[in-house]
Amino acid sequence: NAGVTQTPKFRVLKTGQSMTLLCAQDMNHEYMYWYRQDPGMGLRLIHYSVGEGTTAKGEVPDGYNVSRLKKQNFLLGLESAAPSQTSVYFCASSYGGAGLTGELFFGEGSRLTVL
């Protein structure tokens, strides 16, 4: 009963390095989301996807790229990490669409530190 799984859970990067966070869900959800959580700012939406092969920008997309090649996976990439990207990243998924409650199912988070 995995739900939403994020890897890695912790990572330390140097400024300018690149990395990819992987999110996998086994609930056959259409919609997937990447949020970042910073103290006093709650969760801010980075990018989201409403289906396989589609992506869209959220509130804070700069410096990130995403891909949704398979329905169950949503990847978040940092091409050139900056200290401002130090944060806890959460992936979430939902059934999505009108007429549904839109409950989000979250992963446990990935803590990223950029030095």
Added chain:
Amino acid sequence: GEDVEQSLFLSVREGDSSVINCTYTDSSSTYLYWYKQEPGAGLQLLTYIFSNMDMKQDQRLTVLLNKKDKHLSLRIADTQTGDSAIYFCAERGNTGGFKTIFGAGTRLFVKA
């Protein structure tokens, strides 16, 4: 754009009621939510209310919605130390990928 605001801290004594308040700006919100985050974990849905409802009760939880003032509140009766967590208010619009917008979260401290 859409915005959700809530106070950052609340401290109550065990056994008292807790009331966490939230305001939102998107008048097209269809669902409003309360999520709970325990230390080191992701968020979990606590309860939600559909925008055409005024109130929803679920055991110790009461959600009140004032759509005219765009105000949402969560009341936890008989607050326990296990209720200590961060509570996020969130709203979902009806378009644009049905994005869920979160407030900054209210950290609830429950004193024994």
